Amino acid sequence: MSKAKTQQPAVIHKVIMVGSGGVGKSALTLQFMYEEFVEDYEPTKADSYRKKVVLDGEEVQIDILDTAGQEDYAAIRDNYFRSGEGFLCVFSITEQESFQATSEFREQILRVKNDDNIPFLLVGNKADLEEKRQVTAEEAQHRAQQWNVPYVETSAKTNANVDKVFYDLMREIRSRKMDASKQNNGKKIKKKDSKRKKCTIL
Amino acid sequence: MADKRLIADLSVKGFDPNLYVSRAAEGGEDALLDLKQRIHILGDKTAQELKKNVYKNYSQFIDTAREISIVEGEMYQLSHMLTEQKGLMASMMEMSLVSDKAVVEEPQKEAEPEINPKEETRRNLAFLLEKVEGCSSVTEVPGRQLIHNGDLTELDIESLTPTQKVHAFLLTDSLMIASWLPNRRGPVRYRFQGLYELDNLAVVNVRDAGPVKNAFKILMFPASKIYQTDSAKSKRQWLDILEETKKKKASRDKQKKEVVQRLAEQQSVASLSRVEEASKTSFVDEEDKTTLVEFETDTLLQEDWLQELPENLDMCIAQRDFEGAVDLVEKVNEYLKESSKSPSLKEFRARIDHRVKQLTEGLMSELQVSPERSLRGGPRAARRAVAQLIRLGKSAQACDLFLKNRSAIIKYNIRQLKFEGATTLYIRCMCAVFFNSLLETSKEFLKAFPNHYGCYSAFIVWCKQELELFVKTFNRHVFDGKTSSTTVAECVSISRKHCQELCQSGLDIAYLFDGLISSDLENTIIEKREQLKDIVKYRSADDLWRPMNHMSQKDCQKYLDEMASARMDLKDYVYQECFISLTMNTAQFAKSCFQYTEDLLLVYSQEHEALITDSLVQVISEQLQHIEASLKSDKFKEDHNFILKNALFIVEVLMGRLERLYRDFQVTFPPELNAIRENYKHLKAVAKSVKT
Numbered sequence A: 001m002s003k004a005k006t007q008q009p010a011v012i013h014k015v016i017m018v019g020s021g022g023v024g025k026s027a028l029t030l031q032f033m034y035e036e037f038v039e040d041y042e043p044t045k046a047d048s049y050r051k052k053v054v055l056d057g058e059e060v061q062i063d064i065l066d067t068a069g070q071e072d073y074a075a076i077r078d079n080y081f082r083s084g085e086g087f088l089c090v091f092s093i094t095e096q097e098s099f100q101a102t103s104e105f106r107e108q109i110l111r112v113k114n115d116d117n118i119p120f121l122l123v124g125n126k127a128d129l130e131e132k133r134q135v136t137a138e139e140a141q142h143r144a145q146q147w148n149v150p151y152v153e154t155s156a157k158t159n160a161n162v163d164k165v166f167y168d169l170m171r172e173i174r175s176r177k178m179d180a181s182k183q184n185n186g187k188k189i190k191k192k193d194s195k196r197k198k199c200t201i202l
Numbered sequence B: 001m002a003d004k005r006l007i008a009d010l011s012v013k014g015f016d017p018n019l020y021v022s023r024a025a026e027g028g029e030d031a032l033l034d035l036k037q038r039i040h041i042l043g044d045k046t047a048q049e050l051k052k053n054v055y056k057n058y059s060q061f062i063d064t065a066r067e068i069s070i071v072e073g074e075m076y077q078l079s080h081m082l083t084e085q086k087g088l089m090a091s092m093m094e095m096s097l098v099s100d101k102a103v104v105e106e107p108q109k110e111a112e113p114e115i116n117p118k119e120e121t122r123r124n125l126a127f128l129l130e131k132v133e134g135c136s137s138v139t140e141v142p143g144r145q146l147i148h149n150g151d152l153t154e155l156d157i158e159s160l161t162p163t164q165k166v167h168a169f170l171l172t173d174s175l176m177i178a179s180w181l182p183n184r185r186g187p188v189r190y191r192f193q194g195l196y197e198l199d200n201l202a203v204v205n206v207r208d209a210g211p212v213k214n215a216f217k218i219l220m221f222p223a224s225k226i227y228q229t230d231s232a233k234s235k236r237q238w239l240d241i242l243e244e245t246k247k248k249k250a251s252r253d254k255q256k257k258e259v260v261q262r263l264a265e266q267q268s269v270a271s272l273s274r275v276e277e278a279s280k281t282s283f284v285d286e287e288d289k290t291t292l293v294e295f296e297t298d299t300l301l302q303e304d305w306l307q308e309l310p311e312n313l314d315m316c317i318a319q320r321d322f323e324g325a326v327d328l329v330e331k332v333n334e335y336l337k338e339s340s341k342s343p344s345l346k347e348f349r350a351r352i353d354h355r356v357k358q359l360t361e362g363l364m365s366e367l368q369v370s371p372e373r374s375l376r377g378g379p380r381a382a383r384r385a386v387a388q389l390i391r392l393g394k395s396a397q398a399c400d401l402f403l404k405n406r407s408a409i410i411k412y413n414i415r416q417l418k419f420e421g422a423t424t425l426y427i428r429c430m431c432a433v434f435f436n437s438l439l440e441t442s443k444e445f446l447k448a449f450p451n452h453y454g455c456y457s458a459f460i461v462w463c464k465q466e467l468e469l470f471v472k473t474f475n476r477h478v479f480d481g482k483t484s485s486t487t488v489a490e491c492v493s494i495s496r497k498h499c500q501e502l503c504q505s506g507l508d509i510a511y512l513f514d515g516l517i518s519s520d521l522e523n524t525i526i527e528k529r530e531q532l533k534d535i536v537k538y539r540s541a542d543d544l545w546r547p548m549n550h551m552s553q554k555d556c557q558k559y560l561d562e563m564a565s566a567r568m569d570l571k572d573y574v575y576q577e578c579f580i581s582l583t584m585n586t587a588q589f590a591k592s593c594f595q596y597t598e599d600l601l602l603v604y605s606q607e608h609e610a611l612i613t614d615s616l617v618q619v620i621s622e623q624l625q626h627i628e629a630s631l632k633s634d635k636f637k638e639d640h641n642f643i644l645k646n647a648l649f650i651v652e653v654l655m656g657r658l659e660r661l662y663r664d665f666q667v668t669f670p671p672e673l674n675a676i677r678e679n680y681k682h683l684k685a686v687a688k689s690v691k692t
């Protein structure tokens, strides 16, 4: 039993990386996953990663979807967003445009998830490139406050705050899940049951 | 009698043993004992009866089981044949898929209005209907084609453990998932699970983690699935092809939108004819075009039967009504022979040509030999395909495939033979199979290719090749150095006889066969000759020139019988019941010499005549030399009469036998052998000269 538990922690938190191309979504993901910084990483299509982590003493799994950014069909992009429980909305502090683009991502996510309180972090990456900074911490902070989300500056290169953004997001996701199960307890359990049944049939 | 009553009593309906026994007990002890005895006997009898019945039923049971297994075997064959046919259909479909793919990949070709998309679809996806249960709605969409398909394992999205096997079909605009039906025979292997449009299907590559390798996710609202492929390569392929297909669909959609927009604009401004022109110069989707083409009038193509012809042709091909299909092709060719080269006609022609190509491929695959296809279709099916191919003007290909097909049949049939010990028997069977196949093929060939003289030379070349293959096997078994010369002779003569039979039906390959075995045969003759000469030398050293003494009349008779079986009659040489007035050496020599001659005559050919004669002369001379040496020897001074008697036996009796043997084989007795008879005079002279 304990073996089964170590193999497959019951809880999976689904995180999605969004943001313009080149801001460092993949770099952050790879740094978190494998603790390495990849200098030339080819543009992502859509990759998903899974990792076992200990979140405040509890063993859980994190499922990261590193998205590509440009999709021909909005419906497809929506499907990506639908599959997530929390979002790391990344921009590069060295690129003003990428910061502007975060609004659009936020909008799309809210539309698809239809939930203003969706676990969401605004992430200003490439903090190690202070000399090239185009986005001030203040304006980013200001936007985050407007959205009522945390703002964190990271560097995939120096590994600054990388774990923090993922863990903070997971905590948000976890507390959201707990709230939800508290709210409609009966319903949720019932749903879980039916799901389990389906699995055994299959 | 009493037993009968007892049986009747015991087998009464509702028999009550207690009552019966208590009643029997009333008769006292003796009666009871008697009854006990009788019941005992009856019991034994019944047991025996029961056993017999079991045996009887047992044999019936075995018979039934055998019947069932035969029926099962037949059913299996039937189902095998059916799947084969399905496979053939599928491969034909796939062939057309491949060509479609090529069309899709080459942009210039895409512009060619070669294929009507609606019909193409129906054909392409028709086989899906046969493979996948409940997917009929999928196949009805015009323009939809199969791009890629393969087996996948669906994993549980949370635990990543395998949940079921599925087969995915990527179509031009959507992805169809079908679940795998286990334990299914026949063509229907999958059940339709879902169809997901590409424009809202998100594909996610799953990075290999732990035991879960080669997986990818498909996010299709509301369901998300994760599938596993069997290799990294196959996953890469799926991801690439999905991406590419999605891109193509996107650009197609975009183009369509533009065309529609432009048409709408132009229509509002210009006249209809100008719209037509505009749409012709720009890229227009097939569907739009067909609506416009309707305006063109070409009286030639207005005929109803002509309009329906492509479809009917498809139907014929699908139903493997090859004759019907070729009939249609010939009909349309005849009809369009004189006509002009208008664009619409060209297009129509292209549609027909495309189908002719398909038809040709279908017919060719009918003749194609592949390991998984049985050869049971047999010559009739092949002839049918050949006839149609010839009608389509593909006689050279037909000829080639026909002969390849026959080669495979011969190979298969020979392989079916089991080689178990007896070389002659095996060669006999092999010859029967091979030469009958040749004969059958030549007959079939003449039937299938009447008046196609160009193909005849191909047939002759083929015969030669087949014969060479046959002789290779033949030589391996016959001239292996261990086979006795008698067996060799038998095998060669069996094959020769077959060759002659073939010759009578107009196919002369005897000279080829002789040529192919000639050197091996010569070696065998020489080897045997040397062997016999050695034996003569060996025996001569021990020759004491004593008559044979068989000790008893019975044993003597036995020996006479043995020699008689080798057609040597020694009766006249018997004296004093158990003596034969010849040496053992002489008798044995005569026997083996006779056998050797028979073997040689069996393989006789003019080419080998000199060798045969010379070999016999050498062997007999060797023996006569021994006689001469003995006459000259001091040791046998007293035995001259007996020695000469032996000499006479060889020179007269044996040579007489050999001459008769030659006559039996209708070969002239060579003078060189005849001359051996003269040796007796010489030997007598030697004897005389030694004495004086």
Ligand SMILES: Nc1nc2c(ncn2[C@@H]2O[C@H](COP(=O)(O)OP(=O)(O)O)[C@@H](O)[C@H]2O)c(=O)[nH]1
Binding pocket: A019, A020, A021, A022, A023, A024, A025, A026, A027, A028, A038, A039, A040, A041, A042, A043, A044, A125, A126, A127, A128, A129, A154, A155, A156, A157, A158
């Ligand atoms: N200096 C620095 N470079 C970074 C950082 N994160 C990413 N990069 C570089 O930025 C480029 C784009 O990163 P990538 O992860 O591919 O961006 P994505 O398109 O958002 O996935 C790569 O050359 C990275 O090496 C960072 O924190 N600091």
Ligand SMILES: [Mg+2]
Binding pocket: A025, A026, A027, A042, A043, A044, A066, A067
């Ligand atoms: Mg990336």
